[in-house]
Amino acid sequence: MTTFVWTVDDAGMGGSTMVEAVRRFCRFLETRELRVTWFVVPKPKSEPLLDEWKGVLQEARDAGHDLQLHGLTHEDCFEFGPPAWPATTIRPQYLDEFAQHRDELMQRYTVEHLQARIEEGIAIFERELGVHPTVFRAPCGAISKPMFEALRRAGIAYHTCQYISGSGYEHLPHNSGLIRQQWTEAIPHRPYRWYAGIIEVPILNEYTWRGVGARSGEFIALAQQDVERIVQASPVAVILMHTHGIADDYNHAFRLVDAVVEHVARLSGHGFATFGELVRAGRLDSAATVAGPDTLAL
DSSP states (O other), X not given: OOEEEEEEXXXXXXXXXXXXXXXXXXXXXXXXXXXXXXXXXSSGGGSOOOHHHHHHHHHHHHTTOXXXXXXXXXXXXXXXXXXXXXXXXXXXXXXXXXXXXXXXXHTTXXXXXXXXXXXXXXXXXXXXXXXXXXXXXXXXXXXXXXXXXXXXXXXXXXXXXXXXXXXXXTTSTTSOOOOOOOOOSSSOSSOEEOGGGOEEOOEEEEOOSTTGGGGHHHHHHHHHHHHHHHTTTOSEEEEEEEHHXXXXXXXXXXXXXXXXXXXXXXXXXXXXXXXXXXHHHTHXXXXXXXXXXXXXXX
Protein backbone atom coordinates (compact mmCIF):
# COMPACT_ATOMS: atom_id res chain seq x y z
CA MET A 1 0.00 0.00 0.00
CA THR A 2 1.18 3.52 -0.85
CA THR A 3 -0.04 6.54 1.08
CA PHE A 4 -0.11 9.81 -0.86
CA VAL A 5 0.49 13.14 0.87
CA TRP A 6 -0.78 16.39 -0.66
CA THR A 7 1.59 19.20 0.36
CA VAL A 8 1.37 22.92 -0.43
CA ASP A 9 4.23 25.38 0.09
CA ASP A 10 4.41 29.05 1.03
CA ALA A 11 1.35 29.40 3.23
CA GLY A 12 1.80 32.60 5.23
CA MET A 13 3.32 34.53 2.32
CA GLY A 14 1.44 37.06 0.22
CA GLY A 15 -1.82 38.90 0.70
CA SER A 16 -5.53 38.21 0.52
CA THR A 17 -5.35 36.32 -2.80
CA MET A 18 -3.06 33.71 -1.26
CA VAL A 19 -5.13 33.54 1.91
CA GLU A 20 -8.19 32.83 -0.23
CA ALA A 21 -6.27 30.10 -2.08
CA VAL A 22 -5.74 28.30 1.23
CA ARG A 23 -9.38 28.65 2.23
CA ARG A 24 -10.78 27.56 -1.15
CA PHE A 25 -8.43 24.61 -1.50
CA CYS A 26 -9.19 23.38 2.01
CA ARG A 27 -12.94 23.59 1.40
CA PHE A 28 -12.57 21.75 -1.91
CA LEU A 29 -10.52 18.95 -0.36
CA GLU A 30 -12.99 18.59 2.46
CA THR A 31 -15.75 17.85 -0.06
CA ARG A 32 -13.54 14.92 -1.16
CA GLU A 33 -12.86 13.89 2.48
CA LEU A 34 -9.19 14.75 1.99
CA ARG A 35 -6.77 16.80 4.07
CA VAL A 36 -3.58 18.58 3.03
CA THR A 37 -0.25 19.41 4.68
CA TRP A 38 0.45 23.15 4.46
CA PHE A 39 4.11 24.12 4.73
CA VAL A 40 3.90 27.48 6.49
CA VAL A 41 6.46 30.31 6.53
CA PRO A 42 6.15 31.50 10.16
CA LYS A 43 7.91 34.88 9.79
CA PRO A 44 7.44 35.78 6.10
CA LYS A 45 10.01 38.28 4.83
CA SER A 46 10.96 38.81 8.51
CA GLU A 47 7.50 40.19 9.30
CA PRO A 48 4.91 38.75 11.73
CA LEU A 49 2.15 36.56 10.32
CA LEU A 50 -0.80 38.72 9.30
CA ASP A 51 -3.99 38.25 11.29
CA GLU A 52 -5.82 37.01 8.19
CA TRP A 53 -3.15 34.36 7.73
CA LYS A 54 -3.39 33.28 11.35
CA GLY A 55 -7.16 33.07 10.98
CA VAL A 56 -7.20 30.92 7.86
CA LEU A 57 -4.45 28.62 9.16
CA GLN A 58 -6.28 28.12 12.42
CA GLU A 59 -9.43 27.31 10.40
CA ALA A 60 -7.46 24.76 8.41
CA ARG A 61 -6.01 23.24 11.57
CA ASP A 62 -9.44 22.94 13.15
CA ALA A 63 -10.78 21.23 10.01
CA GLY A 64 -8.09 18.54 10.26
CA HIS A 65 -5.51 19.92 7.88
CA ASP A 66 -1.84 19.68 8.80
CA LEU A 67 0.54 22.63 9.42
CA GLN A 68 4.29 22.06 9.12
CA LEU A 69 7.36 24.29 9.05
CA HIS A 70 8.69 25.88 5.84
CA GLY A 71 11.86 27.63 6.92
CA LEU A 72 11.61 30.84 8.93
CA THR A 73 11.44 33.90 6.65
CA HIS A 74 11.82 32.63 3.05
CA GLU A 75 13.36 36.01 2.18
CA ASP A 76 15.49 34.36 -0.47
CA CYS A 77 16.26 30.87 -1.75
CA PHE A 78 19.46 30.45 0.27
CA GLU A 79 18.05 30.35 3.80
CA PHE A 80 19.29 26.87 4.78
CA GLY A 81 21.78 26.07 2.04
CA PRO A 82 23.12 27.01 -1.40
CA PRO A 83 20.87 27.00 -4.49
CA ALA A 84 19.70 23.58 -5.61
CA TRP A 85 17.91 21.82 -8.45
CA PRO A 86 15.06 22.15 -9.39
CA ALA A 87 14.89 25.72 -8.07
CA THR A 88 17.80 26.51 -10.38
CA THR A 89 15.69 25.15 -13.23
CA ILE A 90 12.87 27.50 -12.31
CA ARG A 91 15.21 30.48 -11.93
CA PRO A 92 18.78 29.94 -13.23
CA GLN A 93 19.83 33.35 -11.87
CA TYR A 94 20.02 31.82 -8.38
CA LEU A 95 23.47 30.47 -9.22
CA ASP A 96 24.85 33.90 -10.13
CA GLU A 97 23.19 35.53 -7.12
CA PHE A 98 24.74 32.99 -4.78
CA ALA A 99 28.17 33.42 -6.37
CA GLN A 100 27.96 37.20 -5.96
CA HIS A 101 27.12 36.94 -2.24
CA ARG A 102 28.87 33.69 -1.41
CA ASP A 103 31.07 34.94 1.44
CA GLU A 104 28.12 36.56 3.20
CA LEU A 105 25.75 33.64 2.62
CA MET A 106 28.20 30.98 3.76
CA GLN A 107 28.18 32.50 7.24
CA ARG A 108 24.56 31.36 7.59
CA TYR A 109 25.37 27.69 7.36
CA THR A 110 26.50 26.84 10.86
CA VAL A 111 24.60 24.40 13.04
CA GLU A 112 24.08 27.02 15.73
CA HIS A 113 22.69 29.69 13.37
CA LEU A 114 20.36 27.28 11.58
CA GLN A 115 19.19 25.72 14.84
CA ALA A 116 18.25 29.17 16.16
CA ARG A 117 16.15 29.84 13.04
CA ILE A 118 14.38 26.50 13.27
CA GLU A 119 13.66 26.96 16.96
CA GLU A 120 12.33 30.48 16.34
CA GLY A 121 9.96 29.03 13.74
CA ILE A 122 8.80 26.32 16.16
CA ALA A 123 8.13 28.93 18.84
CA ILE A 124 6.01 31.01 16.42
CA PHE A 125 4.03 27.91 15.44
CA GLU A 126 3.31 27.07 19.05
CA ARG A 127 2.43 30.62 20.04
CA GLU A 128 0.40 31.75 17.00
CA LEU A 129 -1.03 28.51 15.62
CA GLY A 130 -1.14 26.19 18.62
CA VAL A 131 0.83 23.57 16.69
CA HIS A 132 4.16 21.85 17.36
CA PRO A 133 5.63 21.06 13.92
CA THR A 134 7.28 17.71 13.36
CA VAL A 135 8.28 17.98 9.66
CA PHE A 136 10.48 20.60 7.99
CA ARG A 137 10.80 21.68 4.37
CA ALA A 138 13.62 24.07 3.50
CA PRO A 139 12.52 26.86 1.11
CA CYS A 140 13.49 26.22 -2.52
CA GLY A 141 15.04 22.89 -1.58
CA ALA A 142 18.24 24.74 -0.62
CA ILE A 143 19.85 22.60 2.09
CA SER A 144 23.18 21.85 3.76
CA LYS A 145 24.61 19.19 6.04
CA PRO A 146 24.60 21.53 9.07
CA MET A 147 20.86 22.01 8.57
CA PHE A 148 20.23 18.35 9.29
CA GLU A 149 22.20 18.45 12.54
CA ALA A 150 20.30 21.64 13.43
CA LEU A 151 17.00 19.83 12.82
CA ARG A 152 18.09 16.96 15.05
CA ARG A 153 19.04 19.32 17.86
CA ALA A 154 15.74 21.20 17.50
CA GLY A 155 13.81 17.93 17.81
CA ILE A 156 12.55 17.63 14.22
CA ALA A 157 13.19 14.19 12.74
CA TYR A 158 11.63 14.50 9.26
CA HIS A 159 12.48 16.59 6.21
CA THR A 160 11.09 16.68 2.65
CA CYS A 161 12.55 18.60 -0.29
CA GLN A 162 14.45 16.19 -2.54
CA TYR A 163 12.70 15.65 -5.86
CA ILE A 164 12.24 12.35 -7.65
CA SER A 165 11.20 14.38 -10.69
CA GLY A 166 11.32 18.07 -11.55
CA SER A 167 9.71 17.58 -14.94
CA GLY A 168 6.73 19.63 -13.73
CA TYR A 169 8.82 22.75 -14.41
CA GLU A 170 9.76 21.94 -18.00
CA HIS A 171 6.85 24.04 -19.29
CA LEU A 172 8.67 27.25 -18.33
CA PRO A 173 9.79 29.32 -21.36
CA HIS A 174 13.53 28.82 -20.78
CA ASN A 175 13.18 25.03 -20.34
CA SER A 176 12.55 22.18 -22.80
CA GLY A 177 8.76 22.40 -22.87
CA LEU A 178 8.57 18.58 -22.79
CA ILE A 179 6.08 17.36 -20.19
CA ARG A 180 7.12 13.76 -19.79
CA GLN A 181 8.07 11.36 -17.03
CA GLN A 182 11.72 11.71 -16.12
CA TRP A 183 12.85 10.42 -12.73
CA THR A 184 16.27 10.85 -11.14
CA GLU A 185 18.14 7.82 -9.86
CA ALA A 186 20.40 9.97 -7.65
CA ILE A 187 18.21 9.43 -4.57
CA PRO A 188 16.02 6.58 -3.33
CA HIS A 189 12.40 6.81 -4.42
CA ARG A 190 11.17 5.98 -0.91
CA PRO A 191 11.78 7.60 2.50
CA TYR A 192 15.41 7.22 3.58
CA ARG A 193 17.65 7.99 6.53
CA TRP A 194 19.99 10.81 5.70
CA TYR A 195 22.38 13.19 7.46
CA ALA A 196 22.20 13.28 11.28
CA GLY A 197 19.69 10.43 11.12
CA ILE A 198 16.94 12.67 9.73
CA ILE A 199 14.39 10.86 7.58
CA GLU A 200 14.09 12.44 4.14
CA VAL A 201 10.76 11.89 2.38
CA PRO A 202 11.25 12.64 -1.33
CA ILE A 203 8.83 14.68 -3.43
CA LEU A 204 7.30 12.87 -6.37
CA ASN A 205 6.72 15.93 -8.61
CA GLU A 206 4.80 19.20 -8.88
CA TYR A 207 1.87 19.69 -11.27
CA THR A 208 0.44 23.10 -10.26
CA TRP A 209 3.12 25.70 -10.88
CA ARG A 210 2.11 28.99 -12.50
CA GLY A 211 0.95 28.63 -16.08
CA VAL A 212 0.42 24.88 -16.12
CA GLY A 213 -3.34 25.22 -16.59
CA ALA A 214 -2.75 26.00 -20.26
CA ARG A 215 -1.49 22.42 -20.59
CA SER A 216 -3.75 20.87 -17.98
CA GLY A 217 -4.32 17.61 -19.83
CA GLU A 218 -0.60 16.94 -20.18
CA PHE A 219 0.08 17.60 -16.51
CA ILE A 220 -2.78 15.38 -15.40
CA ALA A 221 -1.50 12.58 -17.65
CA LEU A 222 1.98 13.02 -16.16
CA ALA A 223 0.57 12.84 -12.64
CA GLN A 224 -1.29 9.64 -13.45
CA GLN A 225 1.87 8.07 -14.89
CA ASP A 226 3.88 9.08 -11.81
CA VAL A 227 1.21 7.64 -9.51
CA GLU A 228 1.28 4.29 -11.32
CA ARG A 229 5.05 4.13 -11.01
CA ILE A 230 5.48 5.28 -7.41
CA VAL A 231 3.16 2.61 -5.99
CA GLN A 232 5.70 0.08 -7.22
CA ALA A 233 8.55 1.86 -5.42
CA SER A 234 7.45 3.43 -2.15
CA PRO A 235 4.92 3.15 0.69
CA VAL A 236 4.80 6.98 0.88
CA ALA A 237 4.47 9.44 -2.02
CA VAL A 238 4.56 13.23 -1.65
CA ILE A 239 2.91 15.52 -4.19
CA LEU A 240 4.02 19.16 -4.12
CA MET A 241 1.89 22.22 -4.86
CA HIS A 242 2.24 25.96 -4.19
CA THR A 243 -0.39 28.41 -2.99
CA HIS A 244 0.37 30.68 -5.95
CA GLY A 245 -0.04 27.77 -8.36
CA ILE A 246 -3.45 26.91 -6.94
CA ALA A 247 -4.54 30.57 -7.09
CA ASP A 248 -3.22 30.82 -10.66
CA ASP A 249 -5.78 28.29 -11.93
CA TYR A 250 -8.28 26.79 -9.51
CA ASN A 251 -9.94 24.74 -12.25
CA HIS A 252 -6.69 22.97 -13.08
CA ALA A 253 -5.80 22.40 -9.42
CA PHE A 254 -9.20 20.90 -8.66
CA ARG A 255 -9.17 18.78 -11.84
CA LEU A 256 -5.72 17.49 -10.93
CA VAL A 257 -6.78 16.42 -7.45
CA ASP A 258 -9.84 14.62 -8.76
CA ALA A 259 -7.85 12.90 -11.50
CA VAL A 260 -5.18 11.68 -9.06
CA VAL A 261 -7.74 10.52 -6.49
CA GLU A 262 -9.67 8.60 -9.14
CA HIS A 263 -6.48 7.05 -10.51
CA VAL A 264 -5.32 5.98 -7.04
CA ALA A 265 -8.75 4.39 -6.47
CA ARG A 266 -8.45 2.45 -9.73
CA LEU A 267 -5.07 1.08 -8.65
CA SER A 268 -6.78 -0.22 -5.47
CA GLY A 269 -5.47 -0.51 -1.92
CA HIS A 270 -3.80 2.90 -1.68
CA GLY A 271 -4.89 6.05 0.13
CA PHE A 272 -4.15 9.56 1.40
CA ALA A 273 -2.94 11.06 4.67
CA THR A 274 -1.17 14.14 6.00
CA PHE A 275 2.42 14.24 7.14
CA GLY A 276 1.26 14.72 10.71
CA GLU A 277 -0.84 11.56 10.56
CA LEU A 278 2.07 9.54 9.17
CA VAL A 279 4.42 10.84 11.87
CA ARG A 280 1.99 9.99 14.67
CA ALA A 281 1.44 6.49 13.26
CA GLY A 282 5.19 5.84 12.92
CA ARG A 283 4.74 5.26 9.20
CA LEU A 284 7.71 7.39 8.10
CA ASP A 285 10.09 5.56 10.42
CA SER A 286 8.93 2.15 9.22
CA ALA A 287 9.14 3.28 5.57
CA ALA A 288 12.75 4.47 5.85
CA THR A 289 14.46 1.15 5.22
CA VAL A 290 17.36 2.53 3.15
CA ALA A 291 20.14 5.09 3.65
CA GLY A 292 20.56 8.18 1.52
CA PRO A 293 23.65 8.97 -0.59
CA ASP A 294 26.29 11.48 0.49
CA THR A 295 25.44 13.99 -2.24
CA LEU A 296 25.69 17.38 -0.49
CA ALA A 297 28.95 19.27 -1.00
CA LEU A 298 28.30 21.62 1.93
